Amino acid sequence: MGLRRNVTTGLSQVMMKERLTRMNYIKGKETLSELATTYPFIVDILNQYHLDYTFKGGITLKDAVERAGLSYENVTADINLAIDEYIVTKPEVIYWENEPIDKIIDHIEKKHHRFMEKTIEEIRSLFDSLELTPELESLEKIFDELQEEILSHQRQEEMELFPLLKEYSGNRSAEIRHKCVDYMERAMDEHDRTGQVLKDINRMTDHFMQPVDATAELKELYARMDALEKDTFLHIHMENSILFKMI
Numbered sequence: 001m002g003l004r005r006n007v008t009t010g011l012s013q014v015m016m017k018e019r020l021t022r023m024n025y026i027k028g029k030e031t032l033s034e035l036a037t038t039y040p041f042i043v044d045i046l047n048q049y050h051l052d053y054t055f056k057g058g059i060t061l062k063d064a065v066e067r068a069g070l071s072y073e074n075v076t077a078d079i080n081l082a083i084d085e086y087i088v089t090k091p092e093v094i095y096w097e098n099e100p101i102d103k104i105i106d107h108i109e110k111k112h113h114r115f116m117e118k119t120i121e122e123i124r125s126l127f128d129s130l131e132l133t134p135e136l137e138s139l140e141k142i143f144d145e146l147q148e149e150i151l152s153h154q155r156q157e158e159m160e161l162f163p164l165l166k167e168y169s170g171n172r173s174a175e176i177r178h179k180c181v182d183y184m185e186r187a188m189d190e191h192d193r194t195g196q197v198l199k200d201i202n203r204m205t206d207h208f209m210q211p212v213d214a215t216a217e218l219k220e221l222y223a224r225m226d227a228l229e230k231d232t233f234l235h236i237h238m239e240n241s242i243l244f245k246m247i
């Protein structure tokens with residue numbers, strides 16, 4: 001984000017960030033999940049630093065940064081800069097925690113569920129077109145597991161859980177809420193399993209680092225898997241930390 005400016009001015013990255021950042025918005029005690037909800041436009045920064053705001057979202061930024069061995073100054077400088085830029089440029093950002101349940105669900109289905117189906121299909125056909133090494137065979141096996149679990153999970157959400165949540169938003173009865181909680185607990189367990197498989201894929205691909213001699217298809221496979229991982233982080237964050245918390 002600040003890197004391009006850095007290249008053009010020759011100033012060190014940290015100096016540049018300090019100069020551009022007027023305010024310190026971050027206290028360090030915010031959890032990763034709270035940060036992703038309050039400042040939805042910083043999730044790319046959290047992803048860049050591999051700070052897991054979805055499955056380990058309950059950890060404070062300060063603790064997460066320390067555990068990852070990162071520089072707290074650098075991470076907060078990036079976040080502060082992004083918030084400054086947001087204040088100046090005022091891009092359109094939807095704060096989902098302020099939106100009605102129906103609208104959040106429609107967004108999840110249209111954006112995340114459809115993206116997942118499309119990307120799974122693309123990855124599937126890339127696997128079919130590649131000559132598989134033993135490493136790629138293992139990756140395909142674990143991807144098959146992910147694909148099966150996610151697609152059935154999404155179907156259940158669309159056919160059972162989401163209609164129930166919509167019903168609850170129109171009729172806040174204790175009985176419907178009880179049913180919602182049961183379904184949500186099951187969904188969160190499935191999310192955790194998905195998170196575990198994504199972690200395995202990330203480890204196997206070394207953060208989707210493409211081998212130097214990778215073919216165009218292999219590069220595309222890694223890029224699609226990377227995109228699928230990032231979108232799933234946001235998708236599950238929206239469900240676990242925004243939508244389900246409204247019930």
Ligand SMILES: [Fe+2]
Binds near residue numbers: 112113154157239
């Ligand atoms: Fe979903």
Ligand SMILES: [Fe+2]
Binds near residue numbers: 153191236
């Ligand atoms: Fe889900």
